[in-house]
Amino acid sequence: MKKLPFIATLVCALALLCCCGFLGFQCQTLDKNCQTLQTQASQLKKDNSALNTKLTDSTTKLEETETYLEGQKQYISELSEQITAITQNNASQSTDSEKEDPYVTDEDGSNTDPYPTLYAADAEPENATGEKIAYLTFDDGPSKLTSQVLDLLDQYNAKATFFVVCKNNEAYAEYLSQIVERGHTLALHSYSHDYHQIYASKDAFLEDYQKVYDWVVEQTGYTPSLFRFPGGSNSPSSYVAKEIIEEMEQRGFTYFDWNVSSGDGSSLTTTENIIDNICDTIGNIPTPVVLMHDGSGRNATLAALPTVLKNLSEAGYEFRSLDKTVPPVKYR
Numbered sequence: 665m666k667k668l669p670f671i672a673t674l675v676c677a678l679a680l681l682c683c684c685g686f687l688g689f690q691c692q693t694l695d696k697n698c699q700t701l702q703t704q705a706s707q708l709k710k711d712n713s714a715l716n717t718k719l720t721d722s723t724t725k726l727e728e729t730e731t732y733l734e735g736q737k738q739y740i741s742e743l744s745e746q747i748t749a750i751t752q753n754n755a756s757q758s759t760d761s762e763k764e765d766p767y768v769t770d771e772d773g774s775n776t777d778p779y780p781t782l783y784a785a786d787a788e789p790e791n792a793t794g795e796k797i798a799y800l801t802f803d804d805g806p807s808k809l810t811s812q813v814l815d816l817l818d819q820y821n822a823k824a825t826f827f828v829v830c831k832n833n834e835a836y837a838e839y840l841s842q843i844v845e846r847g848h849t850l851a852l853h854s855y856s857h858d859y860h861q862i863y864a865s866k867d868a869f870l871e872d873y874q875k876v877y878d879w880v881v882e883q884t885g886y887t888p889s890l891f892r893f894p895g896g897s898n899s900p901s902s903y904v905a906k907e908i909i910e911e912m913e914q915r916g917f918t919y920f921d922w923n924v925s926s927g928d929g930s931s932l933t934t935t936e937n938i939i940d941n942i943c944d945t946i947g948n949i950p951t952p953v954v955l956m957h958d959g960s961g962r963n964a965t966l967a968a969l970p971t972v973l974k975n976l977s978e979a980g981y982e983f984r985s986l987d988k989t990v991p992p993v994k995y996r
Contacts, residue, residue, distance in 0.1 A: 784889035784916035798981040800824040804959030806839035822983030827853035827892040849985035851890035863900035866907040897996045922955035938968035
């Protein structure tokens, strides 16, 4: 009888041990399962992060591609306008007659010219060399970018032409002298760059150009002989453009349009656009006159310039500045 309580106690103890062992086993199993789930969750987070990164990269590349295509569309549109202008110019030249100088002397011998100092200097013609020459031109400066452009040009012993604008650029007048001192050509692009104002009439154009001419001469002592129409010579109406061209040529000035465009006039243009537009086109042009801009905000142009200079230099091009001996590119 005394053994019964002992046996009962022993049975209970064994049962308790079994329960504890079973519970311990279950806890260990649950712990392993929990670790496995944590590992899987961590891997899922990594996979999800990788997918998000790929999605972001793909979205960025898509946006860059769309921007590139828009820039190319702008460039193609610009080329089409230039081709149309050249075609119209060729047609009009065959029918245009000579026009007399409206600014002549009166009967008493006095000069009626309201812009008596607006005359360009003469130049001696050069012999053609047959070399590969690229004429880089920069419009709308000077700006804070101009100094960096000049430094990059110096690295390749490259000479260029700067068609300058006075209004809103007066703070950078010191770069006008640097352009001349470093052997580049300083040319006129207008005082205001306001199409509506300067293309209102021939006299409006002359009044504007007298201002930028005086600014350049006062700042540098250099007499410019080249100019470029804001927007190109196809921007004003045919009648006004014809009058302006005749009057400026009578004053000894030569105007230059361009036959290679960087496309940097569009805010959609990227650095890659600019490089492609220049380097992929220039080989097809016998005397390439390249349009770029060094005005305020043209950071994409500044970023593209080292590659453009490097690629063209390696292709055998020499960089020269324009003068009156270079056959001008004209849309009219």
